[in-house]
Amino acid sequence: MRGNDWTILVFAGALLVGTTISTPGQAQSTIETVKKRGHVICGASQGTVGFGAPDSNGYWRGLDVETCRAIAVAIFNDRDKIEFVPLSGQQRIPALQTGEIDVLPRTLTWTLRRDGNGINPTFANYYEYTGFMMPKALGVTKVDEMAGASVCVQTGSTTEVVVNDVSTKHNLGLKPVIFDNVAATRQAFFSGRCDALITDAAALASVRATQAKNADDYVIFPATQYMDALAPAVRHGDDQWFDTVKWSIQALLAAEMYGITQANADQMLTSSDPRIRRFLGVEPGNGTALRLDEKFAYNIVKQLGNYAEIFDRNLGKGSPLKIERGPNRLFRDGGLMFPLDFQ
Ligand SMILES: N[C@@H](CCC(=O)N[C@@H](CS)C(=O)NCC(=O)O)C(=O)O
Structure with missing residues (x-):
């Protein structure tokens, strides 16, 4: 099958x-x-x-x-x-x-x-865009610079679809790395398991402010131009x-x-x-x-x-x-x- x-x-x-x-x-x-x-x-x-x-x-x-x-x-x-x-x-x-x-x-x-x-x-x-967060050290600040990036993503979320949509639309070959709970997804990102973390941009801002060792080391940018209604x-x-x-x-x-x-x-x-x-x-x-x-x-x-x-x-x-x-x-x-x- x-x-x-x-x-x-x-x-x-x-x-x-x-x-x-x-x-x-x-x-x-x-x-x-x-x-x-x-x-x-x-x-x-x-x-x-x-x-x-x-x-x-x-x-x-x-x-x-x-x-x-x-x-x-x-x-x-x-x-x-x-x-x-x-x-x-x-x-x-x-x-x-x-x-x-x-x-x-x-x-x-x-x-x-x-x-x-x-x-x-x-x-x-709440109205919000889906966003990506990446370490500034990678030098990426927008979607079309993300070719080949691995992305930590939580299953059961629309963000799983967005990763694939963005990858297809910009021909990026993004590699989703899928987790089934939020703690594991975030931990994987901060430990360097993925280049990027994807979710609602405001949630990313929250994660960056509360869980990053140094918030200034990370950049957040929109994944799409389409706003979500939460x-x-x-x-x-x-x-x-x-x-x-x-x-x-x-x-x-x-x-x-x-x-x-x-x-x-x-x-x-x-x-x-x-x-x-x-x-x-x-x-x-x-x-x-x-x-x-x-x-x-x-x-x-x-x-x-x-x-x-x-x-x-x-x-x-x-x-x-x-x-x-x-x-x-x-x-x-x-x-x-x-x-x-x-x-
Ligand atoms: N808005 C999106 C994503 C929302 C969402 O559930 N995000 C996941 C991470 S990708 C999450 O666990 N968020 C927060 C939480 O559990 O605290 C959706 O409805 O699928």
């Missing part, structure tokens, strides 16, 4: 398994399961500071982590009614489909095949849960647009702006529509702040990473983040 035939068989098998095992989870709605259990189970990274990693006290922090905490707040009004399950690139989607986790916010690129094969991406909580996902077949996750993410963006912060949320309750009053649940209706507390959006901002505050403390100017907002600014400010109407 040729390699391609095996690939088709494995894909077909995965599809079958995906269909069979996701069915029992639909007997009870996810929100009922979550309420009965008393906490949300969130698929997490295996450790990328800024997106998802436990701090020195074991408390989970990061943009993806706080996105998930927003869902816990929407349901329980408690950002800590949550459990984080670290997952490798390959484990994460099956974990969602089998019901091991309720939601997957883990630097997950929204692609057609993932979407079609059993997950529902909600809204992007979107927390839920499994197919549960619209109420899909809506809960979507509007929890939207609450962070809309709060930023309305100028509502963790510090001023209480003061904003007296705003005369009907939009702000609906958002905060002063005027009822939104909570009823989603079968959540009328104050769910207020609670999210009160416990976590808005998207700008979360971005700044995890990735931006209030963090060691100092990543620019760039495409992750609100649409109003020239970015791609588009808050929807809370009515």
Whole structure:
């Protein structure tokens, strides 16, 4: 059998398994399961500071982590009614489909095949290019100088596809060296097993800042000109849960647009702006529509702040990473983040 035939068989098998095992989870709605259990189970990274990693006290922090905490707040009004399950690139989607986790916010690129094969991406909580990181000593600063380079890559990620695409497009003969977990991938790169490491550029910036002996020894450059939408996902077949996750993410963006912060949320309750009053649940209706507390959006901002505050403390100017907002600014400010109407 040729390699391609095996690939088709494995894909077909995965599809079958995906269909069979996701069915029992639909007997009870996810929100009922979550309420009965008393906490949300969130698929997490295996450790990328800024997106998802436990701090020195074991408390989970990061943009993806706080996105998930927003869902816990929407349901329980408690950002800590949550459990984080670290997952490798390959484990994460099956974990969602089998019901091991309720939601997957883990630097997950929204692609057609993932979407079609059993997950529902909600809204992007981060836009980013895939990038390469290389030691400066190799003197390479752009893709078309990478001919023959070996690239450490984690399986189960879109980056596996990107390495091959880039290699084909620029005729580079790149040599992927594949690992099944993030620690092994990074360790291999830093020990010189590969010339380059590939993943989302912001994750590379995080790895360089937190794991390189000397960050200045490494250069990061885009692998493609195509931007990815990284979107927390839920499994197919549960619209109420899909809506809960979507509007929890939207609450962070809309709060930023309305100028509502963790510090001023209480003061904003007296705003005369009907939009702000609906958002905060002063005027009822939104909570009823989603079968959540009328104050769910207020609670999210009160416990976590808005998207700008979360971005700044995890990735931006209030963090060691100092990543620019760039495409992750609100649409109003020239970015791609588009808050929807809370009515
Ligand atoms: N956005 C890409 C890549 C995201 C990703 O999972 N990256 C791998 C490394 S290539 C990873 O493990 N990231 C971080 C982590 O587990 O902490 C995707 O959805 O496939």
